[in-house]
Amino acid sequence: MKPISKAISRASCLLSASMFSLYSLAGSFDEHPYELSASFKTPMDTLAGLTDWGQGINYVYAITTIIVGIVFLAVSIPLIYAIRRFRVSDEEFATLPLPKQVHGNVILEFTWTIIPVILLLFIAVPTWQIIFRQPEKHQIPPGSMRIEVIGHQWWWEFRYPSLGITTANELHLPEKTPVYFELSSVDVIHSFWIPQFGGKLDVMPGKGAENYLFLTTPSLQHPEQNGGEYYQGQCAELCGLSHALMRFEAVVHEKAEFERWAAVFHNPPVVQTALEKKGELVFMQCMSCHTISKTPSEDIEKQMLAMDPPVHKAGPNLTDFGSRRMLAAGTRTNTAQNFHDWVDNPPSIKPGSRMVPLGLSKADIEAVAAYLRYSTAKTY
Amino acid sequence: MAKCLPTTGVISWITTVDHKRIGIMYGVTAFLFLLCGGIEALLMRTQLAIPNNTLVTAGTFNSLMTMHGTTMIFLFVMPLSAAFFNFLTPLMIGAPDVAFPRMNALSYWIFLFGGLLLNFSFAVRLAPDGGWFNYANLTGKVFSPSHAIDFWVLGIQILGLASLIAAINFLVTILNMRCKGMTLLKMPIFIWTTLVTQVLLILALPVITVALVMMTFDRSFGTGFFDPAGGGQVIMWQHFFWIFGHPEVYILILPAMGIVSEILPTFSRKPLFGYTVMVYSSCAIGFLGFAVWAHHMFTTGLGPWAQALFSAATMLIAVPTGVKIFNWISTLWGGQIRFTTAMLFAMSFIAMFTFGGLSGVMHSSPPIDSQHQDTYFVVAHFHYVLYGGAVMALFGGIFYWFPKVFGYYMHEGLGKAQFWLYMLGFNLTFFPMHFLGMQGMPRRVFTYSGDQGWSLWNLVATSGSYITALGGVVFVINIVYTLITKKNKAPADCWDGRTLEWSLSSPPPEYNFAVDPEVKHLDDWWHQKYTHDGRRITPRYQPDVDPATKHLPHPSFWPMIVAAGLTIIAIGFLVDGIGHYISVGGVVVTLLAVYGWVFEEA
Numbered sequence: 017m018k019p020i021s022k023a024i025s026r027a028s029c030l031l032s033a034s035m036f037s038l039y040s041l042a043g044s045f046d047e048h049p050y051e052l053s054a055s056f057k058t059p060m061d062t063l064a065g066l067t068d069w070g071q072g073i074n075y076v077y078a079i080t081t082i083i084v085g086i087v088f089l090a091v092s093i094p095l096i097y098a099i100r101r102f103r104v105s106d107e108e109f110a111t112l113p114l115p116k117q118v119h120g121n122v123i124l125e126f127t128w129t130i131i132p133v134i135l136l137l138f139i140a141v142p143t144w145q146i147i148f149r150q151p152e153k154h155q156i157p158p159g160s161m162r163i164e165v166i167g168h169q170w171w172w173e174f175r176y177p178s179l180g181i182t183t184a185n186e187l188h189l190p191e192k193t194p195v196y197f198e199l200s201s202v203d204v205i206h207s208f209w210i211p212q213f214g215g216k217l218d219v220m221p222g223k224g225a226e227n228y229l230f231l232t233t234p235s236l237q238h239p240e241q242n243g244g245e246y247y248q249g250q251c252a253e254l255c256g257l258s259h260a261l262m263r264f265e266a267v268v269h270e271k272a273e274f275e276r277w278a279a280v281f282h283n284p285p286v287v288q289t290a291l292e293k294k295g296e297l298v299f300m301q302c303m304s305c306h307t308i309s310k311t312p313s314e315d316i317e318k319q320m321l322a323m324d325p326p327v328h329k330a331g332p333n334l335t336d337f338g339s340r341r342m343l344a345a346g347t348r349t350n351t352a353q354n355f356h357d358w359v360d361n362p363p364s365i366k367p368g369s370r371m372v373p374l375g376l377s378k379a380d381i382e383a384v385a386a387y388l389r390y391s392t393a394k395t396y
Numbered sequence: 397m398a399k400c401l402p403t404t405g406v407i408s409w410i411t412t413v414d415h416k417r418i419g420i421m422y423g424v425t426a427f428l429f430l431l432c433g434g435i436e437a438l439l440m441r442t443q444l445a446i447p448n449n450t451l452v453t454a455g456t457f458n459s460l461m462t463m464h465g466t467t468m469i470f471l472f473v474m475p476l477s478a479a480f481f482n483f484l485t486p487l488m489i490g491a492p493d494v495a496f497p498r499m500n501a502l503s504y505w506i507f508l509f510g511g512l513l514l515n516f517s518f519a520v521r522l523a524p525d526g527g528w529f530n531y532a533n534l535t536g537k538v539f540s541p542s543h544a545i546d547f548w549v550l551g552i553q554i555l556g557l558a559s560l561i562a563a564i565n566f567l568v569t570i571l572n573m574r575c576k577g578m579t580l581l582k583m584p585i586f587i588w589t590t591l592v593t594q595v596l597l598i599l600a601l602p603v604i605t606v607a608l609v610m611m612t613f614d615r616s617f618g619t620g621f622f623d624p625a626g627g628g629q630v631i632m633w634q635h636f637f638w639i640f641g642h643p644e645v646y647i648l649i650l651p652a653m654g655i656v657s658e659i660l661p662t663f664s665r666k667p668l669f670g671y672t673v674m675v676y677s678s679c680a681i682g683f684l685g686f687a688v689w690a691h692h693m694f695t696t697g698l699g700p701w702a703q704a705l706f707s708a709a710t711m712l713i714a715v716p717t718g719v720k721i722f723n724w725i726s727t728l729w730g731g732q733i734r735f736t737t738a739m740l741f742a743m744s745f746i747a748m749f750t751f752g753g754l755s756g757v758m759h760s761s762p763p764i765d766s767q768h769q770d771t772y773f774v775v776a777h778f779h780y781v782l783y784g785g786a787v788m789a790l791f792g793g794i795f796y797w798f799p800k801v802f803g804y805y806m807h808e809g810l811g812k813a814q815f816w817l818y819m820l821g822f823n824l825t826f827f828p829m830h831f832l833g834m835q836g837m838p839r840r841v842f843t844y845s846g847d848q849g850w851s852l853w854n855l856v857a858t859s860g861s862y863i864t865a866l867g868g869v870v871f872v873i874n875i876v877y878t879l880i881t882k883k884n885k886a887p888a889d890c891w892d893g894r895t896l897e898w899s900l901s902s903p904p905p906e907y908n909f910a911v912d913p914e915v916k917h918l919d920d921w922w923h924q925k926y927t928h929d930g931r932r933i934t935p936r937y938q939p940d941v942d943p944a945t946k947h948l949p950h951p952s953f954w955p956m957i958v959a960a961g962l963t964i965i966a967i968g969f970l971v972d973g974i975g976h977y978i979s980v981g982g983v984v985v986t987l988l989a990v991y992g993w994v995f996e997e998a
Binding site: 058059060061062063072073076077080081084087088091092094095098099102103104106108109112113114115116117118119120121124125128129132133136139140143144146147148150152169203204205207209211214215216217218220221222223225227228250251252253254255256257258259260347367368 | 453454455458526527531533534539624628629630631664665666667669670671672673695696697699700703704707708711712714715718719721722723725726728729730731732733734735743746747750751754755757758760761762763764765766767768769770771833834835836837838839840841842843844845847848849850926930
């Protein structure tokens with residue numbers, strides 16, 4: 017049995033040593049390969065630190081990693097040394113006299129009580145700096161853009177009160193702008209997280225439970241390209257069956273481009289073909305849950321919100337659905353096939369979805385697809 | 397009635413009040429539940445091996461995730477620790493039994509029935525799916541209308557009762573039943589960590605008990621403690637849960653620390669380095685453990701002051717923990733280290749626990765935590781602490797005390813093969829999860845898409861989990877092989893041990909000590925074997941005497957019937973329509989059994 021365990025121990029050492037080198041291969045394993053040097057550059061990369069908030073986190077993170085690394089070496093080197101140096105075989109053990117019976121050493125024990133305290137201060141002070149740098153609700157700089165983020169099982173609603181815009185699952189932002197997100201939930205606890213921007217903050221249900229996340233949006237990485245830069249977000253608190261499928265995208269625009277996006281948002285859908293016209297009629301069935309601005313569905317929403325207590329529509333606002341990259345809360349690309357699959361049987365794509373199979377005929381789905389995917393496409 | 401009960405066979409086990417037998421029952425039951433929790437883990441890992449996998453549904457995954465956490469904590473690590481408490485406490489402090497032997501049996505039966513009730517939920521397809529933390533209001537009646545959450549709430553309520561009864565029992569035992577001469581600072585270190593653990597249980601469990609009652613009221617009687625629609629607050633549940641939940645972490649790790657602190661000196665042939673400081677560190681960890689609960693809630697919007705204070709308190713825990721780690725290394729230093737399986741597990745505990753502790757220091761900082769919270773980085777962290785830490789130590793304890801419990805050494809070769817399979821499998825599973833967390837993979841997701849860059853490390857993690865499972869199979873083979881062949885008989889003091897249990901024959905007689913021991917030193921048994929200048933002298937082993945001359949508590953059916961009655965009360969809450977009658981029936985059974993118990997000759 018001994019050679020077997022020895023072989024396994026050797027194999028485990030080799031494997032853990034090659035772990036780091038293997039890591040660099042992670043990207044090439046996936047559908048979207050990543051550069052070797054940037055294997056953390058995944059859509060949900062937590063180390064990107066693109067905003068001031070994210071940079072603050074990375075600052076503490078770097079210091080902490082170094083200190084923790086030092087401590088790890090300070091523990092593992094003596095541990096490994098002691099185990100190797102003082103190991104005795106069974107034969108030796110039978111003949112050796114008792115080793116020196118050491119019961120303790122006050123100076124040593126005092127030392128390794130004090131040193132960690134000092135090291136921890138080096139983590140604690142930057143931590144507190146960053147914590148107190150992050151403004152509370154009453155400290156948010158005036159002139160910051162307010163965006164209401166409302167969590168739903170399992171999609172995101174985004175409202176821009178200053179612009180009179182409501183949208184869903186695609187969070188459009190102007191670059192280099194101070195914004196604060198007012199987070200609230202209509203059902204259970206969610207957590208609002210765009211890893212490349214910075215940390216997460218929980219989205220709590222209940223009056224007075226709103227959380228406020230302040231940050232300055234990142235600058236464009238490739239300013240020469242139009243159409244905005246996409247960052248993935250995802251709910252980070254277990255919120256029921258389709259928690260894993262509650263994603264969204266943040267889109268950062270050049271300031272002028274963002275203003276154009278906000279302006280065309282107020283245009284009604286452009287219904288051109290007969291199929292789109294038919295789709296507009298089919299969409300009448302959808303209006304109790306979905307809104308498209310400048311259509312009758314918006315009036316329904318206004319009436320619902322005027323009730324006491326206000327009633328939120330159960331489904332996302334679809335005003336700019338045609339120009340969204342993804343559907344079903346960032347889980348599928350917005351293609352005709354995926355649209356059909358979704359409308360035909362939403363729970364098959366998103367378990368527990370509140371949108372149930374509506375029993376629409378294939379022709380009806382085709383029509384409403386034309387209406388939603390083309391009439392609502394916004395050019396900006 | 398009690399006197400005519402048999403002393404061998406199934407009935408003798410059901411009615412036993414012997415702490416050693418109850419300890420064995422705790423251990424065996426814990427491993428049966430480990431099988432459940434392990435299968436749940438393997439299913440989850442298989443589902444996540446590749447992106448967009450459809451092996452299990454979202455609902456099943458949430459149940460597996462919930463039951464894996466609940467099972468491993470409440471039905472494996474806690475009862476396995478309880479197995480050690482039960483078997484070892486009286487032997488280590490020189491007592492004939494625990495203070496309340498029938499209460500001891502009661503706590504075992506409540507634990508067993510509670511665990512069975514929880515797992516019965518799978519049979520009726522109502523396995524809890526709200527996570528082991530069961531956050532309101534997702535677990536309220538509106539969002540979880542079925543009885544699945546009720547299974548969890550009532551199951552944990554029952555299991556908490558078992559732990560609370562046991563905690564009181566061991567606290568009283570340790571404080572009142574130590575043999576002559578064993579002052580508090582002459583107790584074995586394992587007894588110290590046991591004592592601190594019982595204090596934590598007694599202080600932490602009532603919090604979750606009250607919170608569970610409130611949640612039961614919310615779900616069964618329409619109150620709104622945790623329901624915003626009813627004027628309640630969801631954040632309340634999180635505070636209640638973590639005021640219990642964080643001490644719970646130390647309830648899981650402290651017994652493991654005690655076990656390691658017994659194994660390392662024995663196989664280094666040196667006393668524990670800095671015993672007194674180790675005792676104070678354990679107490680400090682236990683005390684600080686109550687002041688850090690909100691670090692589980694850094695992303696809930698606590699505000700900067702709460703974040704700053706709770707992060708400071710959390711970092712402070714690293715200090716006594718660090719002291720322990722360096723004292724363990726110093727225990728090894730200059731010793732004569734024998735590579736027994738038990739020692740391998742104990743030494744790996746130091747390494748793995750340190751690693752998990754250091755990643756814990758990282759997210760004691762709220763800004764860092766805001767990125768790590770609810771990602772696989774945290775999954776990696778606490779598995780390093782509780783699996784690489786607590787579970788590895790518990791396995792070390794099993795290899796160390798198995799000869800004492802059953803009278804035979806376990807097979808060392810198989811033991812080492814298991815150890816290396818565990819080390820390899822464990823690190824292969826959980827080390828890559830640090831990467832996954834940094835790549836932003838959230839916890840508790842039943843699937844992920846292939847464009848996230850998470851595929852490779854998930855596959856590696858899954859392969860590691862199968863290697864660990866193989867290690868588990870080797871362990872079972874080892875136990876069966878050892879108990880069937882009975883080849884390697886263990887003498888009383890089979891490892892050249894330091895504490896009183898090694899003065900007893902292996903296995904110890906039912907009455908424990910024929911002659912009441914009297915101790916003069918810490919590690920008194922060692923001092924009976926070695927003089928100050930290191931010369932070996934012959935110690936006085938405990939003699940065997942006729943058991944009839946010893947008064948032992950009588951076996952009893954009543955503890956099991958009381959436990960059954962309490963479980964029937966809980967079942968009533970899970971049945972619609974006639975549920976009330978079932979609960980009332982349970983109350984009647986419980987009261988009758990308590991009546992029988994009280995008037996039974998002890």
